Amino acid sequence: MLLALGLAVPAAADEHHGTVATPVCHAATDAARTVEAMIPKDAWNCTGEGWTAREPLGWLRFDAASWQGEVVPRHFFTRTARFEAITLYALDRDGSLRGVRYTESEGKSFPGGPVFQLALPEITPDTTAVLARIERPHSIPLLTEAGLVRHTEDAARTLEEMMLLALVLGMLVLPLMFDVSFYLVLRESFVLFHALMVVAMMGYVLFAGGVISVVASLPVAFLAIMAPLCWAVGCGAALLFLSRFLERGALSRGMRRLTFWAGCWTIAVPGFFAIQFHATQAFDDTGYFLTITPAAVIVSVALIHAILRGSRSAKWVAAAWFPLILTSIERLTRGLGVYAGPASLDLMMFMATGIEVVVISLAIADRFFAIREERDAALTEARMLEQISTRDSLTGLMNRRAIEARFDELLTQGFNTFALIDLDRFKAINDLHGHQVGDAALIACANAIRTTGERDSIAVRLGGEEFVVLLRGDRTLERAEALRQAIPIRIAQDVPGLDLPVTASMGVITLAQAARRSMAFAEFYARADALMYEAKASGRNRLAYERLTVFAERPAPRKREEAA
Structure with a gap:
């Protein structure tokens, strides 16, 4: 895997590698707006704020000043997300436009990142801007993380970043093996819920981290669905795990039920929005983030509740999940368009995932030994009770x-x-x-x-x-x-x-x-x-x-x- 990642992110071929042109302006309009109407500068929002994916059309403007003096760009790239079509235009000084339209199925994912690429129309010395018309954008990061590059490798993750993702992925295999081993001994439902959570996290690293593209070329729509779906399933499984993992009495009956049903909700409702049907384009991005946010809130409240009741296991889980909760909130904030940031910020979430893997494995091992001690004590008590019920107390003979x-x-x-x-x-x-x-x-x-x-x-x-x-x-x-x-x-x-x-x-x-x-x-x-x-x-x-x-x-x- 590491060798494949190394091949996927080659060293720079020339001195201009690493140059990325970012959009200077953006806009969101109804479906009737034409590209000619977007030529004037006053049609654009150039403040860097107000991003939205609720309108039928999303627009991006890249001015030539962002690449003048550098190598002329040849590719448009952006975060893998669902859309209906993207039309790319080259605007020349004389006002002429050259455009090329791509459907979702024509987007090409490439190794080394959660992004896909489209070829630009011809860019000449007279080109003053590149305009991108995005039909039915389903995600704000689809707009905020777009860019223009000459070489697709310029948009890829670095070798160090991909090796980090591969390391996290490898670390996730270990708790999955632990879960299988523990379940053969414990037969506890929380082990299955944790295994589901681990599998979902592995899926998230593969699809959201772009690791899967190293070994397979998959449709953009599939990649766009799987990343948020895996995250929804992982968050839901985490709540289900928490509702069954903590010691008896660590959560009140009401809190345990709330945590369990919140897990079911998180898998079902954000999971539905993760599919991103074109019919739900106007609200599925916001719907996904708003309906998955309660998971972080309920997990935090449940852990505080359990810690205050003296739960040892809750302290382990809190240490494992605190970094993940913080990075999830950061990702939610970007996803809702509160601010724009590069995709490299996602690495914080993957690093938090690695921390979670190590600590939660220790937590499960600690709980495993505690449960074994509880069961041994229960078996001893049961044997004593059986002896009392089947033995004469005076003579010790069978009764x-x-x-x-x-x-x-x-x-x-x-x-x-x-x-x-x-x-x-x-x-x-x-x-x-x-x-x-x-x-x-x-x-x-x-x-x-x-x-x-x-x-x-x-x-x-x-x-x-x-x-x-x-x-x-x-x-x-x-x-x-x-x-x-x-x-x-x-x-x-x-x-x-x-x-x-x-x-x-x-x-x-x-x-x-x-x-x-x-x-x-x-x-x-x-x-x-x-x-x-x-x-x-x-x-x-x-x-x-x-x-x-x-x-x-x-x-x-x-x-x-x-x-x-």
Whole structure:
């Protein structure tokens, strides 16, 4: 790209390069005004003020004094903007006129600037002035930035300027890559809005900066539309980005909505005026600048509002956008014809764009880390809440809610043995020793049936002194009995001072493979509960067992095994 830019802006071929003749007078008239009526000097405004693009005809006058003693000009050039036709006249001393008319499609953009050129009629030593008749001018800079040159390179940007534009364009690629990477992680809408803003800014540098002309020769109308359209989309996307980027609470609800809908307005309404239909020529230039101006105002108000509310991200954005807002205001002022200035002033806006790129990338990175910290904290809190909702607060075992939610999945995984445990005469412990000792006994029971690192056993506290152990694999009945017998030993070890051993009764159900999917948790619990009470009725401190082979509405006759 830099090589192409270097070729597009060659070194001066002779000593007269750089000579540009500028208009000394201008006028705006109705469509009926003839060129003959514009020959007298009193038909012109030569004050340098009062520029307008609202009338059907815009006129420019270049006096020969601006090039006498220099090389005679051969080309008319001006800012790329829409128009219907331009007629160029050479006025000689004897009052004769030579003219050539060009339509919009005949304008030739050339590398090295946002300008297009038209060949002048023959300029002779007798030529006293060049008059330009512009039909339906859509832009004031189309008039204020016109000039006459002998070599088209004289109107081009310098190599340094084009390299600066190429540098800004290259810098815009980096945040676009960041946006893609961040969106894959964050999935936040503000990342997409910023990507749209970056793409629009790239388009603006390409079309308004004239960089696109280095690699492609495009119609003047297309170039004239794309530059202001990209700027409108970029400004609108900036407002959309701001409405979603700042921290929660940084903008009030009303201000956030205002910022969002102002972004939509800026894309739609100035975007419409940017198309520059010939039917809207009388007001589209003014309409564009007046309808895009609120964007700068609302952005400024929103940022001040957010900073006053303590927003860290708003400070980053303000630092990034402040130079861009200032240069945009300067461009708006020129666009409205408040004053005339050279196209080189646009370089300030491109430099501000480069500053914006660097700072806003840092802002997004800073926000990215903040959001990641917020999400990590939220995930940690969610895990804690999940643990609270699925874990028994006293023993740390899974609770009934958790086991019921996963019961079908656990059956599928082979946990087909359901052992219901109830501590014998537990109420007496609370009555004689207090609830604190009772809680210690429950914790000790949980530790006895909790098999840390055991993948084939799951311990659950249902509530009170009731526990469930789910088992899978071989010898599940023997393993359940071993856990039951471990309970009084662990309680005696962890809770000294009890008068009698704290034993447990257990009801165990094993579901055969054929019936694995035929029972819900509540049905398992009801059958195991009945077996557990049978064990208690038989003297406590024992196990009652049943193996189910088919599903039945009522419990089938049970085979019992009792352990002393």
